[in-house]
Amino acid sequence: MSYEENDKELERTNNLFRFLQGIMPDGYSVRKRTVPKLSAEQAWTVIWYLQNQYWQPDDAIKRCDICGDLYHSWQEGRCLDYGKAPCFFCDNCINTDVFKKKERSKLNPGRARRLVKIL
Numbered sequence: 292m293s294y295e296e297n298d299k300e301l302e303r304t305n306n307l308f309r310f311l312q313g314i315m316p317d318g319y320s321v322r323k324r325t326v327p328k329l330s331a332e333q334a335w336t337v338i339w340y341l342q343n344q345y346w347q348p349d350d351a352i353k354r355c356d357i358c359g360d361l362y363h364s365w366q367e368g369r370c371l372d373y374g375k376a377p378c379f380f381c382d383n384c385i386n387t388d389v390f391k392k393k394e395r396s397k398l399n400p401g402r403a404r405r406l407v408k409i410l
Contacts (some may be wrong), residue, residue, distance in 0.1 A: 297365055301352060301363045312333035322371075353368060355381040357378055357390070360383070362381040367382040373396065374393075
């Protein structure tokens with residue numbers, strides 16, 4: 292997939308994410324009483340389910356665990372996949388204390404290799 296296609300997929304997924312929270316995309320109209328009004332967490336859960344069950348939207352679209360923004364993981368961000376569940380970070384949140392603390396976690400299998408290199 293090209294960067295342009297990835298950007299379009301991210302934009303479509305952001306539109307769905309906002310729609311599920313009650314924000315209508317331009318050019319669409321729905322009766323007010325039928326517009327969904329989910330929380331951001333609930334909306335993301337719907338998108339996550341669709342990604343895992345139907346492969347749509349693209350499962351490379353992730354939600355940052357710090358700021359909550361969506362991003363395309365083929366173009367940016369990091370995933371720290373150790374501990375109870377993977378944690379996702381967009382490029383804007385990689386330098387936060389939360390990311391650094393998670394990266395230094397005792398559960399990080401790469402931590403021991405880095406410590407040996409330092410010594």
